[in-house]
Amino acid sequence: MPATTRAITDDDLMRMPKDGRKYEVVDxxxxxxxxxxxxxxxxVAALLTRLATFVTARxxxxxxxxxxxxxxxxxxxxxxxxxxxxxxxLPSGAELKDLFRRTAVFEFVPDLAVEVLSxxxxxxxxxxxxxxxLGAGVRLAWVIDPxxxxxxxxxxxxxxxxxxxEVALDGEDLLPGFxxxxxxxxx
Numbered sequence: 001m002p003a004t005t006r007a008i009t010d011d012d013l014m015r016m017p018k019d020g021r022k023y024e025v026v027d028x029x030x031x032x033x034x035x036x037x038x039x040x041x042x043x044v045a046a047l048l049t050r051l052a053t054f055v056t057a058r059x060x061x062x063x064x065x066x067x068x069x070x071x072x073x074x075x076x077x078x079x080x081x082x083x084x085x086x087x088x089x090l091p092s093g094a095e096l097k098d099l100f101r102r103t104a105v106f107e108f109v110p111d112l113a114v115e116v117l118s119x120x121x122x123x124x125x126x127x128x129x130x131x132x133x134l135g136a137g138v139r140l141a142w143v144i145d146p147x148x149x150x151x152x153x154x155x156x157x158x159x160x161x162x163x164x165x166e167v168a169l170d171g172e173d174l175l176p177g178f179x180x181x182x183x184x185x186x187x
Contacts, residue, residue: 008029018067022079033120033121036116037118040116040117044066044116047144048065048082050180051084051178051180055084055175061087061090062084062090065081066079067079068083069106070108071105071108074136076132080133084175089111109133109136111138111139112174113133113140113141114141114144115129115141115144119147130143130154130157134155139155140153142169144182146185149186150165151169153172165182169182
């Protein structure tokens with residue numbers, strides 16, 4: 001008798017253990033990424049801290065880590081390592097607090113999605129994810145490669161800008177004035 005499988009619900013996804021692995025639903029199947037390691041988390045923490053400080057000081061919106069899940073138009077549930085949502089896209093005051101408290105999965109896309117590569121990442125899967133983000137309306141995506149100490153900024157799948165370590169990540173028109181020397185993330 002063939003085994004039956006049931007669809008992974010958002011509640012199932014939210015109940016996954018907090019064990020250092022990343023859980024996403026892709027094409028109806030649970031996708032589990034192994035723990036990314038200390039170097040990956042150090043780079044994520046360094047960028048998340050800089051982004052959150054910049055965004056909060058200017059009241060531009062909200063920066064989130066990898067435990068925030070976005071429900072994309074494809075039905076996939078994705079969790080970038082870092083994401084940013086611009087303030088005008090969200091309610092304010094008590095309504096915002098209620099949204100944050102009751103939402104397991106944001107049913108919209110972030111404005112910025114950041115993926116920091118880990119040793120287990122497959123290039124094709126990362127590019128599929130970036131393409132899905134951009135196709136869903138993400139305005140800017142950064143893919144950071146700690147092993148090579150470089151990054152790529154995407155506005156579309158055909159508009160990629162290489163960022164070597166001596167150049168800064170730039171918030172462009174999405175986060176005007178945000179600049180983070182890429183090399184600083186690897187120190």
